[in-house]
Amino acid sequence: MNTLKEIRIFAPATIANLACGFDVLGLALDSVGDEMVIRKCDSKGIFISKIIGQELPLETEKNVAGVAALALYKKLNLDFGFEIEIYKNIKPGSGIGSSAASSAGAVWGINELLDKPFSVLELTQFAMEGERLASGNAHADNVAPALFGGITLVRSYAPLDVIKLPCPNELYTTVIHPQIELKTADSRKILKSQIAIKDGVTHWGNVGAFVSGLYTDNYELIGKSLIDVIAEPQRADLIPFYHELKRAVLKSGALGVGISGSGPSIFALSKGKEIAKNTAKTMQKVYEKLDIDFDIHISKVNQQGINIIN
Amino acid sequence: MNTLKEIRIFAPATIANLACGFDVLGLALDSVGDEMVIRKCDSKGIFISKIIGQELPLETEKNVAGVAALALYKKLNLDFGFEIEIYKNIKPGSGIGSSAASSAGAVWGINELLDKPFSVLELTQFAMEGERLASGNAHADNVAPALFGGITLVRSYAPLDVIKLPCPNELYTTVIHPQIELKTADSRKILKSQIAIKDGVTHWGNVGAFVSGLYTDNYELIGKSLIDVIAEPQRADLIPFYHELKRAVLKSGALGVGISGSGPSIFALSKGKEIAKNTAKTMQKVYEKLDIDFDIHISKVNQQGINIIN
Secondary structure, X not given: OOOOOEEEEEEEEEEEOOHHHOOOEEEEEEEEEEEEEEEEEOOOEEEEEEEEOOOOOOOHHHOHHHHHHHHHHOOOOOOOEEEEEEEOOOOOOOOOOHHHHHHHHHHHHHHHHOOOOOOHHHHHHHHHHHHHHHHOOOOOOOHHHHHHOOEEEEEEEOOEEEEEEOOOOOEEEEEEEEOXXXXXXXXXXXXXXXXXXXXXXXXXXXXXXXXXXXXXXXXXXXXXXXXXXXXXHHHHHHOOOHHHHHHHHHHOOOOEEEEOOOXXXXXXXXXXXXXXXXXXXXXXXXXXXXXXXXXXXXXXXXXXXXXXXO | OOOOOEEEEEEXXXXXXXXXXXXXEEEEEEEEEEEEEEEEEOOOEEEEEEEEOOOOOOOHHHOHHHHHHHHHHOOOOOOOEEEEEEEOOOOOOOOOOHHHHHHHHHHHHHHHHOOOOOOHHHHHHHHHHHHHXXXXXXXXXXXXXXXXXXXXXXXXXXXXXXXXXOOOXXXXXXXXXXXXXXXXXXXXXXXXXXXXXHHHHHHHHHHHHHHHHHHOOOHHHHHHOOOOOOOXXXXXXXXXXXXXXXXXXXXXXXXXXXXXXXXXXXXXXXXXXXXXXXXXXXXXXXXHOOOOOXXXXXEEEOOOOOEEEO
């Protein structure tokens, strides 16, 4: 048994639906994320003892971190429990995995304090219960990169199979979060349940190419394969000035641009920090003339996923 | 200018539509293929001077090799021409790239005699004209592996982009060709033009995983990712005892099974020659009780593609 009674962790924001990889490809950020404190306590059960930074429910069963932690906790027969404090930096509804960070952080932290009885894949499964509460859909494409780190591919849900892909060292992300309200559930609703087979072929050709690009450090190929002919055409209209921003960002040297998760955040991938910074400036220029608040984050890909901080 | 006046080449059979990789993934065989002689001649133009092994048209514009060769020839302004002899071993309509071998072989051989004015990607584009004649559709998923060798991914058609993927050294194919008639055009017709988005997600998740498996020599992952929920369910009924054969072959240790091209050939991938041989025996057992002629080929993946023989 781990002698630590309490740990403080960083739970990264994540980009899901990476262009061609709708529902399967996700990526963890390095410089944006929540902090959480996970603490053993004498009372049995899971308790959300504090949430700073956002108005979110403290009742365990109504909180995504609580629900995810309970899914894990119920598998064990412990005579003690856990308290969870959440320090939110990721805004809910931003499309960069706010609920996933909390869900994944909770189960990762508890597993750590218990000396890792569960595999990362099992933790993913528990964390997905938080996602089910958040969006009605137990998807894994945010919790997987949060837990595995780097860039992940969800190959299959039945059984759950997650592959951690390699990530070229100079791959940077720039993410703009226009502060408009856009609920995951609504954004999913506008997607048609049927697609043209030719669009499917475009996606699986490009997912294969993207994965090849990751293994060969081929930034050009990574960029060319960041194509989305399925979700983007339907969701872009929900995001002000999406097409203008995309055009400008590609012109400024980014490898590719897409909608993060189900939006409204927009991500760009770039080779190197300088281009990622330029991309941020370009994004700012497009958005500062609008009457919409926004945040911009520049971040390297987070290779290790959730981790302990002091 | 190449001083050779004539070369004899091997043009491999190929498997396209590799399970999850419908229309994008293809693979070249080592032990099955046509032979062709390409010879410079004084008369301008492309001439099919001999075809042995099959009844196929000798008129250049009606022959896939002729049409592909013409596509290349028209780009140049030569004061001589080429004669092509074709020794067919691949049966037309088998689903293992009979027309692709002829089309690709013709352009590759001519390019070789001209000291390679064209890239392999350009040759692919010319060879696709042969495919257009054969099936009404200028697809690249057979001609690409024939020309590049190994396992190829057609990322995009506009512009044409082909990626040669790595191929684990012990990857073997076993292919059974039940000698029933099944035309590519007919087999394409039964495919619906719309698919469920969830089936698309299954395909691109598995294409990503398949590519990852190739880069990491992960045979288990390669096997798990050989899933086809789009073409196979619709085409399997056109091939006698497809499901029985698939079940038996997977039981005998093969990594995965699928329909080669648009059928009727069925391919299996295996780790190592022994399992590939077992797979062949299993295929034989299933088919020998039927009143259908069949061929079975065991082959390593052909890494180099079309090549010169003596």
